[in-house]
Amino acid sequence: MKKFFSSLRVRIILVVILAALPALILTLYSGLDERQQAAINAQESMLRTARYAADQHEILIEDTRVLLLTMSHAFNLTEHELGNCGHVFSHLKDIHFPFYSSFYVADLEGNILCTMPTGDVPEDLATCTHYQNLIASEDFVISEYHICRNTGKGVISMGYPVWNVNNQKVGVINIGIDLALFNDFAANANLPEGSTLTVIDKTGVVLAHYPDPDAWVGKTLPENSIYQEITSQRSGTTEFTGEDGISRLHAFLPLSGTDDHVFIDVGTPKDVAYAEINRALVRNLIWIGVASILAVIAAWFLGNYLIMQSIEKLVDTTQEISNGNLNARTNMTYDRSEFGMLANSVDTMAVSLSQREQERDQAEATMQEYAADLERSNRDLMDFTNIASHDLQEPLRKIQSFSDILRIRHTQELSTEAQDYVKRIQSAASRMQNLVIALLDYSRISTKSQPIEKVNLTQIARKAAEDLDLAIEESQATLTIQPIPNISADPFQMQHLFLNLISNAIKFRQPNMPLEVNISGQIIQNGSPTNAHLNGTICEISVSDNGIGFDAKYSDRIFQPFERLHDPNQYDGTGMGLAICRKIVERHHGTITAQSTPGKGTTFIIHLPIQQPGD
Incomplete structure (x- = not known):
């Protein structure tokens, strides 16, 4: 049924039919109104007939009175x-x-x-x-x-x-x-077919009846008949269905001089009273039906010629375009009509899509070149990682080994100045090795990552704290780990994240003040305009300390590789710890920010999605 009404032809025909509905409704309404008026007119006519019959009867009585008076003296x-x-x-x-x-x-x-x-x-x-x-x-x-x-x-x-x-x-x-005179009067009164004229007394006895007086005169009407309406109203009109099953309109009044004990009633069948109106109504409905059918036929053919041909051209063209043929055109005239403007829009769209297709092909070619360049860069990075892991560390190990031999075996042969040089060589080699290791860790976040799985961050944070037990004990720090929600993540990298943040707090603690580090987490609802993956339910992790802090204007700079805000002679390190933290968080489609005040400590806020994309 829904498919049937989806056809444009059917909808046009429905519009034509709906346009004919007001005329149909108006005709029906007028017919009903005329029926009511016909009933009123018929009842008024019957009332006049009953009154005229009563008047004729009264004249006869008066004539009889005069005749009696005359004959009594004759x-x-x-x-x-x-x-x-x-x-x-x-x-x-x-x-x-x-x-x-x-x-x-x-x-x-x-x-x-x-x-x-x-x-x-x-x-x-x-x-x-x-x-x-x-x-x-x-x-x-x-x-x-x-x-x-x-x-x-x-x-x-x-x-x-x-x-x-x-x-x-x-x-x-x-x-x-x-009283049969009433029968003669009714026969000559040109009453409508099926009409009746009845004279009854107050007890319901029929004194005269037209037609068929022999069957009715002397009969007593039951209480549920028109007799009850007549005796209750005395004079007026009503509608009643008689014993013959015919519904009639009635008009009645009492005969004068009878003290409302005798009544005359005239009844006309409703079908007869409405006959002319019904014929006119049927005739009008037939004309409306014929006109509607002709309009539907005209709408079918004219709609096909004026509308459907253009629609079919537009549909065929859009289907060809949807199938990939962007060279398809409607070949219609671009006039000021709706179809002309629509055809112009469709053809303009096809041209635009064709141009965009060419631009997309060019963009795909560019992207392929970029992807190839990126793949080469990744290979170069992997090569660098291999070089850093072997070729760079091997010379450093030899420098450290030979400098250890000089320091251990030839200490007495070396001057004080030479011994200082050896120490500097060892320190520089150690820093160089730490830098290489940090670079390896930084690159391996993307190249050597483990599969994503459901992890218990509370247990991972505690395991990271266990790995730093000695440093925590030496710094006399107090570490508090509150429950953290479970998320989908790389467990090794999450442990690395907590290790770097706890180590950072221990490194930059205030002298002569007990260090306090607090780790907590909670589920929040958030919408991030910069990262679509954080729209919805996320895990917020907070790592705060009461260390030396830093100026808030460096809150983004501290996450850059090799970036250090403090004297390297006072605070050792490579400047890669927080850069690695940011890369781990971004690899998990999250964000990390820092809030700090000099001398009052630092708080790192990490936002991570509960579920990783595609998990």
Whole structure:
């Protein structure tokens, strides 16, 4: 997967796709926003429809009230006047009021005097609650919305007293309204497909339902249905999933004059309400998808022509350069475009690398010559070492031997002056021999060194002190050796280092003062700008004394070969001891410094790496 996305072509296509994402997100966001607005608009439209249906129902009730008032004065309750009333009622129903379910005129004893041939009249009128309320009232009486026991339909009854010419109530006239009028209203209201219109009472009984009234009218809705939302809110909108599994947007309100006991509800499926928005959203997404695909195709071909060809030339050239062909060039035009500038940089780099390669070859040739010269110098040094070890020491031994013979065998024959000359010859030969030995030691640090190994510096320092037991005892010196960390080093050279430093302290001690020499070591963290091998953990060794000391301005000079700060007649030596110490320390990639004050002693600080390079 990572390799796949490393391709520049794929990355260009990803950029194109990412560029299309804002349009996609904006389209989705707009679609969701339009869906919300569509839901609001649909619910407002349904609420207007429900309100309009309720208003039409209220108008019908008012028309019925006027009709009852008129008819109550048009009839006298005599057999002559009521002879044709049934046909009059049937005519009114058929022509003007198709939703009237019943007409009847009754006296005060529960006897029906006139009714429609097809009207729905209670079988036992005297026990009917609405009839009892009607004969007890002096004005209009409207029954509760209910299900007719004879027909199973949702109905409402309206009645008015009938008075004679003497202003005496002699009967009642009643009209029943079939709530199926709401079905007819819904059928003619051009409701969206799948919409419903329901009239329910406060107990959840369905009084009217569109569509399929036969399956719903008279049915009691469960409490977990839309009925619970309607009775709790009374008026408003909501979203609910019905028993048929369809999620609908609902708008509902109470019918006027029912004391919020009867409600009308209009529901529209969400899919229908969102249909146009969904189609527009899908259409927009398809266009975005088509445009994105075309953009990807264009990016593939145009990217190959405008970008990839130049990239491939640059890649091929850099690969040839990395393989050693410094004469490779891009052969591209150096224009002001990014690729032109990059091609110029690559070709300039190739020229520069070619020049550096030539310079490196020349430097290698020079280094080889230098290495050859250095090897010759080393051979000369080895030859000198052999000469110094044999050819120079042999004459010195003969001078010392013959001078010893003169001093021992011919002392009486020699004058006092001659004897003094012999002593001077012996002293000079001895100094010369010491110088040759010191030079040999100095040269052998590099040519005769032993392998590097893990050494215990504390034990090596004590062994060096044991070798100087006699000198320490004669000088009455006190030598203290504290624990020193272990490091990787040449054990023989480390012992030589401690021997020279302890001998130096004994040699340059103060007269009439007990000599004290202290050797200690510790691990420290350090970063050296002059020696990369001392960056990190190092061993710091301190060798201090209370000797005669020296001026601090000579702290570097004392490490030069044959360098002496004091009178050679007073302090013997060759001046090579500290030079050998520095060469031993530098051979171990370390440093040695001296801190001193005249009359107060000297401290030598040695820094050595814990591990030698390549160890």
